Amino acid sequence: MFDTIRWDGDAVVLIDQRYLPVKEDYLACRDAGAVASAITDMVVRGAPAIGVTAALGIALGLKQSGAKDLESLRERMEEVCALMAGTRPTAVNLFWAIDRMKRRFEELSEGGLEAVVEGLEREAVAMRAEDIDINRRMGAHGAALVPDGARILTHCNAGALATAGYGTALGMMRAAVEAGKKIEVIADETRPFLQGARLTAWELERDNIPVTLITDNMAGHFMARGEIDLVITGSDRIASNGDVCNKIGTYSVAVLAKEHGIPFYAVAPVSTFDLSIASGKEIPIEERPLEEVSHFQGVRVAPEGITIRNPAFDVTPNAMVTAIICENGIARAPYSETLRRIAKSEQAA
Amino acid sequence: MFDTIRWDGDAVVLIDQRYLPVKEDYLACRDAGAVASAITDMVVRGAPAIGVTAALGIALGLKQSGAKDLESLRERMEEVCALMAGTRPTAVNLFWAIDRMKRRFEELSEGGLEAVVEGLEREAVAMRAEDIDINRRMGAHGAALVPDGARILTHCNAGALATAGYGTALGMMRAAVEAGKKIEVIADETRPFLQGARLTAWELERDNIPVTLITDNMAGHFMARGEIDLVITGSDRIASNGDVCNKIGTYSVAVLAKEHGIPFYAVAPVSTFDLSIASGKEIPIEERPLEEVSHFQGVRVAPEGITIRNPAFDVTPNAMVTAIICENGIARAPYSETLRRIAKSEQAA
Numbered sequence: 032m033f034d035t036i037r038w039d040g041d042a043v044v045l046i047d048q049r050y051l052p053v054k055e056d057y058l059a060c061r062d063a064g065a066v067a068s069a070i071t072d073m074v075v076r077g078a079p080a081i082g083v084t085a086a087l088g089i090a091l092g093l094k095q096s097g098a099k100d101l102e103s104l105r106e107r108m109e110e111v112c113a114l115m116a117g118t119r120p121t122a123v124n125l126f127w128a129i130d131r132m133k134r135r136f137e138e139l140s141e142g143g144l145e146a147v148v149e150g151l152e153r154e155a156v157a158m159r160a161e162d163i164d165i166n167r168r169m170g171a172h173g174a175a176l177v178p179d180g181a182r183i184l185t186h187c188n189a190g191a192l193a194t195a196g197y198g199t200a201l202g203m204m205r206a207a208v209e210a211g212k213k214i215e216v217i218a219d220e221t222r223p224f225l226q227g228a229r230l231t232a233w234e235l236e237r238d239n240i241p242v243t244l245i246t247d248n249m250a251g252h253f254m255a256r257g258e259i260d261l262v263i264t265g266s267d268r269i270a271s272n273g274d275v276c277n278k279i280g281t282y283s284v285a286v287l288a289k290e291h292g293i294p295f296y297a298v299a300p301v302s303t304f305d306l307s308i309a310s311g312k313e314i315p316i317e318e319r320p321l322e323e324v325s326h327f328q329g330v331r332v333a334p335e336g337i338t339i340r341n342p343a344f345d346v347t348p349n350a351m352v353t354a355i356i357c358e359n360g361i362a363r364a365p366y367s368e369t370l371r372r373i374a375k376s377e378q379a380a
Numbered sequence: 381m382f383d384t385i386r387w388d389g390d391a392v393v394l395i396d397q398r399y400l401p402v403k404e405d406y407l408a409c410r411d412a413g414a415v416a417s418a419i420t421d422m423v424v425r426g427a428p429a430i431g432v433t434a435a436l437g438i439a440l441g442l443k444q445s446g447a448k449d450l451e452s453l454r455e456r457m458e459e460v461c462a463l464m465a466g467t468r469p470t471a472v473n474l475f476w477a478i479d480r481m482k483r484r485f486e487e488l489s490e491g492g493l494e495a496v497v498e499g500l501e502r503e504a505v506a507m508r509a510e511d512i513d514i515n516r517r518m519g520a521h522g523a524a525l526v527p528d529g530a531r532i533l534t535h536c537n538a539g540a541l542a543t544a545g546y547g548t549a550l551g552m553m554r555a556a557v558e559a560g561k562k563i564e565v566i567a568d569e570t571r572p573f574l575q576g577a578r579l580t581a582w583e584l585e586r587d588n589i590p591v592t593l594i595t596d597n598m599a600g601h602f603m604a605r606g607e608i609d610l611v612i613t614g615s616d617r618i619a620s621n622g623d624v625c626n627k628i629g630t631y632s633v634a635v636l637a638k639e640h641g642i643p644f645y646a647v648a649p650v651s652t653f654d655l656s657i658a659s660g661k662e663i664p665i666e667e668r669p670l671e672e673v674s675h676f677q678g679v680r681v682a683p684e685g686i687t688i689r690n691p692a693f694d695v696t697p698n699a700m701v702t703a704i705i706c707e708n709g710i711a712r713a714p715y716s717e718t719l720r721r722i723a724k725s726e727q728a729a
Contacts (some may be wrong), residue, residue: 052683186597195593219682220673222571222595228674228682236683246673248535248596248629250693255631280597282604283636290635324569324595325577327676328464332569333577334401334585338592345601 032237035192036084037077041094043087045075048192050264052233063092063111070118070125073224075192078267078303079162082124085115086155089132093148101144110134115311120315121276121344123268127302128158138324162195165300165358169199170206173263173298173356177207177214181260184217187231187278189265189298199265199298201234203356208240216242219250219257221278224322225343247280254291262288266299266355273366274311282345285352294353301357301374311346319343381586384447384541385424385433387505390443392436394424397575397577399542403583412441412460419467419474422573424665426542427616427652428511431473434464435504436480442497450493457485469664470693476651477507511544513712514649514707518548520556522612522647522705530563531611533599536570536627537579538614538647548614548647552705556675557589565591566608568599570627570670596629603640610635615648617706622698622715623660631694634701643702650706650723660695668692 033055037044038228042059043066058074066088070126075084081370092111096106098282112129119125132151139150160292177183183204187193190201197205207214216235221227228244230329235242245253267277275281275297287296308314321339325331355362359376362369382404386393391408392415399405407423409415415437418424424433441460447453461478468474481500488499526532532553536542539550546554556563565584570576577593584591594602602608611633617625624630624646637644657663669691674682682688704711708725711718 053680093698193585219597220571222569222597224683232686233683236686241687243689244673244682245689246596248568248571249633249689249691249694251632251635251690252628253689255694267409279595279601283597283632284601286600287632290639324593328679328681330677330679331402332574332677333593334582337581337585338590340592340594340598340602342598342601345598345604 032191036081036087036159036195036218038087040161041090041091043084045069045084046192047074048076048230049074052228052346060088062095063088063114065332066091067114067118070115073323076226077188078122078124078265079194079199079300080192081119082128082302083162083195085118086128086132088115089129090152090155093151098144101140101147104144104147105133105136108133119317121267121317123305126183131158143312159195162300163197166194166197166199166202167206168358169298169300169356170197170202170236172360173203173296174206174210174212175201175353176296176356176361177212178260179212180214181212182215182217182258184219184259184262184284185231186219186227186264186281186284188220188226188234190231190234191236192230193265199300200263201231203263203296203298204240207239214240216240217245217253217279218242219247220244221280222247226278242313251263254287254293259293261293262295264297266303267344268314269297269304269355269370270308270311270314271306271367271370272310273352273355273364273370275352275355276311276314276344276349277347279342279345282346282347285347289351295351296354296356298356301359304370306371306374311348314346315347319350381540384429385436385508385544387508388438390440391441392433394418394433395541396403397425397579398423400578404419409437411444412437412463415440416463416467419464425575427471427473427614428543428548428649429541430468430471431651432508432511432544433668434467434474435481435507436476437464438478439501439504439598442500442657447493450496453493453496454485457482468666470616470666472654473651508544512546515543515546515548515551516555516709518647518649518705519546519551520551521709522645523555523559523561523704525645525705525710526561526563527609528554528561530561531566531607532563533566533608533611533633534580535568535576535613535630535633537575537583539580539583541579541583542614548649549612550580552612552647553589554587563589563591566602567591567593567597568629569593570629571596575627599633600636602724603636603642608642610642611644613646615646615652616693617663618646618648618653618661618704618719619657619660619714620655620719621659622697622701622704622713622719624701624704625660625663625693626696628691630696631696634696638700644700645703645705646701647705650672650708653719653723654724655720660697663695665694666692
């Protein structure tokens with residue numbers, strides 16, 4: 032297996048997701064600035080993966096700070112956290128990870144500078160390991176919802192490549208396979224960045240899970256022909272009312288699933304829940320560079336100078352979400368009650 | 381302006397739509413085989429354009445037959461028609477054009493070999509001119525349905541490039557603009573062949589009609605935000621019950637339009653109606669080469685050896701079609717009555 036994110040003591044090593052599946056390349060980010068750029072440029076992407084990467088980037092920034100006292104270290108901490116927070120606005124896991132590192136900083140600070148630097152390194156490394164563990168727990172809960180023989184549509188990549196390992200949506204599929212179920216995955220290519228074609232297809236192939244690639248606009252056609260039984264996606268931020276923000280195109284898939292009476296599941300850790308906001312309307316939607324749409328791996332496909340829109344995410348309203356699967360179990364409507372309860376129910380897991 | 385299809389006496393000259401918008405190249409097809417290949421390989425595409433091109437290809441084939449008598453000419457006619465019929469299975473305009481040329485052959489045959497060859501050349505050239513005229517009539521009918529200030533989503537290319545000129549769906553938009561209305565067009569890129577990004581964006585830019593390019597999976601997002609007022613597409617075959625077969629992805633757009641209460645219009649000449657079939661279920665859906673999905677202008681984007689599906693068309697059920705606009709006027713449900721009536725009502729136009 033590959034490592035999506037690796038910590039080697041003085042670098043955060045990332046599989047470079049811009050070049051998959053053509054090239055399996057690893058990028059060593061040797062300072063916090065390089066880590067932040069890797070997030071912005073989508074060397075690494077996927078809400079949980081971004082969170083873990085940012086935490087490791089913060090640890091790296093402190094380790095290299097050269098600070099002589101706790102006050103300078105705290106200043107450096109502020110800088111590095113601001114750097115990470117400025118990378119991508121939508122995935123809440125990023126801010127969750129930054130907040131966790133900040134809290135840990137304060138907890139450790141009475142032990143002095145060295146205790147903070149070493150403690151935050153341990154914290155970030157632990158977050159990476161926890162993420163994989165959490166994904167396995169989500170998978171175990173979710174696998175029960177996958178019928179034997181299911182043909183599952185997934186959008187974007189919510190797999191090992193979107194997390195520290197195992198995956199959220201794809202983790203649920205892996206767990207179903209490990210439970211002895213036969214499944215078939217239909218991956219849509221997910222324009223403009225092609226996470227489906229390039230990443231989901233690649234990682235499922237490596238796991239010998241049968242996968243068929245389609246373009247985004249074919250999903251309705253195959254649903255109408257009865258060739259899709261359920262939809263499973265990840266999420267970048269889930270509002271307290273259960274509105275699910277995820278990769279652009281998820282909403283269209285959810286509308287199609289509703290039209291065809293197909294269950295729509297979102298799989299995401301509690302760190303993806305944003306219980307501070309009432310609904311998805313409050314989620315900032317990142318607009319990405321227009322070249323992602325006008326070009327294709329460097330090849331121009333649209334006339335020069337044309338007007339383009341490139342929102343990177345959309346919001347699926349809670350009414351279209353059959354269930355939300357997290358590490359603590361399965362939440363169903365009314366989400367404004369169930370999400371709060373399940374977020375706190377760690378012991379139930 | 382450019383010519384989509386030109387007849388120069390001993391060649392069918394086509395703008396090569398595979399290379400637009402990067403290169404404006406013209407391909408001269410100097411025999412019937414070259415014309416058939418150009419249709420198969422999508423040098424030319426769009427249901428009405430395919431019909432006109434096939435008719436000209438048949439005329440070219442007869443002109444070059446070297447037949448010494450009417451019987452040999454009739455044999456050559458059978459061969460050339462079979463060649464054209466084998467190019468693409470879904471667009472019914474192709475078969476309509478072939479049938480019309482065959483009928484004309486018989487009508488002319490008592491005048492002898494030369495009368496047939498000359499007459500079929502005139503017929504094909506007339507079909508090209510008629511197609512442009514028909515599009516202008518459709519546009520005039522349809523323009524009334526476009527509110528001033530409308531933001532119109534269109535899928536694929538149903539423009540001057542999909543016809544002999546002016547276009548069906550884009551013709552309706554051109555007519556609205558000519559009637560003094562302000563419109564904005566949202567063109568989805570239309571994977572896998574990118575007719576939206578490459579062709580619709582290109583031809584609307586040349587006409588100074590404001591156009592914004594999005595990926596296919598963004599349509600739902602913009603509808604949910606109230607940024608799309610209506611949908612206008614072309615069609616490749618319309619069944620007698622009003623089921624509309626069109627470029628893959630049209631059905632998904634229609635489901636989204638229904639969810640958001642947005643009108644969905646199909647614009648197509650009577651030659652696109654297939655009144656011999658009861659519903660869209662009877663329409664053969666072409667499966668195109670898998671490289672269209674796994675590659676992007678020659679650049680690989682999916683892992684090697686992966687399973688891929690590439691249906692080129694889908695069917696939108698009549699209940700989702702607000703109206704069908706043809707050269708004779710506007711048809712609304714119940715289509716099983718109105719389409720038959722409007723197909724015959726040429727005088728009403």
